[in-house]
Amino acid sequence: MTSTVAKGTKLAGKVAIVTASTDGIGLAIAKRLGQDGAKVMISSRKKEHVEGTVENLRKQNLDVAGTICHVGKSKDRESLVQETLKTFGGIDILVSNAAANPVFGPILDTSEEAWDKIFDVNIKSAFLLCKEVVPHMEARGSGAIVFVSSFVGYAPSELMGPYSVSKTALIGLTKAMSPQLAGMNIRVNCLAPGLIKTKFSEMLWKNPNTGFQQDFLNSIAMKRFGEPEECSGTVSFLVSDDASYITGETILVTGGIPARL
Numbered sequence: 718m719t720s721t722v723a724k725g726t727k728l729a730g731k732v733a734i735v736t737a738s739t740d741g742i743g744l745a746i747a748k749r750l751g752q753d754g755a756k757v758m759i760s761s762r763k764k765e766h767v768e769g770t771v772e773n774l775r776k777q778n779l780d781v782a783g784t785i786c787h788v789g790k791s792k793d794r795e796s797l798v799q800e801t802l803k804t805f806g807g808i809d810i811l812v813s814n815a816a817a818n819p820v821f822g823p824i825l826d827t828s829e830e831a832w833d834k835i836f837d838v839n840i841k842s843a844f845l846l847c848k849e850v851v852p853h854m855e856a857r858g859s860g861a862i863v864f865v866s867s868f869v870g871y872a873p874s875e876l877m878g879p880y881s882v883s884k885t886a887l888i889g890l891t892k893a894m895s896p897q898l899a900g901m902n903i904r905v906n907c908l909a910p911g912l913i914k915t916k917f918s919e920m921l922w923k924n925p926n927t928g929f930q931q932d933f934l935n936s937i938a939m940k941r942f943g944e945p946e947e948c949s950g951t952v953s954f955l956v957s958d959d960a961s962y963i964t965g966e967t968i969l970v971t972g973g974i975p976a977r978l
């Protein structure tokens with residue numbers, strides 16, 4: 718199912734950065750923000766993916782540019798910000814979407830190296846990118862940040878323990894940052910998707926006849942997995958003036974998975 722939401726210009730004049738935006742949920746968000754009028758800086762680790770995505774989105778008349786950014790590298794984070802300022806003249810919106818999950822299995826089997834990678838990419842880099850971006854939002858007089866967490870941040874997956882904890886940490890980071898940022902007229906919120914059909918989650922939804930998949934589907938009120946486009950409207954709402962009195966919150970987009978902290 719694809720989104721049939723009417724598109725508009727509610728983000729006209731805004732400049733957005735979306736990390737890991739050449740595929741999956743990040744791409745759907747970047748596209749939607751562009752369709753809603755924002756200028757969007759596309760980024761991911763691979764040059765060819767960035768170039769291909771920019772070309773594709775420009776063909777759809779969206780105002781986008783692109784740059785490489787491995788969110789765990791401080792030089793890349795700096796150049797993402799500098800490229801955005803140089804190309805579009807400011808930053809109003811940050812969507813921190815990049816995430817890594819190098820391990821599946823019992824949590825106590827996680828190596829220190831894997832633990833560090835998950836927390837570096839999923840939480841520390843998200844925080845450090847905010848630190849980099851916030852002064853530029855402050856200079857514009859306002860801003861909006863969205864972290865992409867997950868439903869497993871509320872209901873930890875037994876096989877993705879450290880990833881789940883990193884996603885819980887993003888929900889906490891959203892709350893922890895909101896009072897200080899409110900003083901700068903910057904809102905910070907969080908999206909917690911359910912199981913969305915992307916490459917990242919392929920092994921969880923692509924084998925239609927496994928018992929696991931059936932059990933999982935049965936636990937979802939709507940009895941289907943989500944599409945990336947079903948996450949993007951929520952992010953566009955959260956960064957728009959329609960959400961002007963919402964900060965520190967996480968919105969679950971899960972088709973109805975019972976998940977609460």
Ligand SMILES: NC(=O)c1ccc[n+]([C@@H]2O[C@H](COP(=O)([O-])OP(=O)(O)OC[C@H]3O[C@@H](n4cnc5c(N)ncnc54)[C@H](O)[C@@H]3O)[C@@H](O)[C@H]2O)c1
Nearest residue numbers: 737740741742787788814815816867910912913915917918
């Ligand atoms: N697909 C789902 O079911 C699901 C569910 C809940 C949350 N999420 C979250 O949604 C976000 C997007 O995931 P997706 O499903 O679209 O999958 P995806 O694989 O398309 O997105 C994750 C992206 O992060 C990128 N990435 C990893 N390490 C990076 C780094 N160091 N620097 C820059 N980019 C890096 C990957 O290349 C990938 O493009 C992630 O934060 C993920 O945790 C996904």
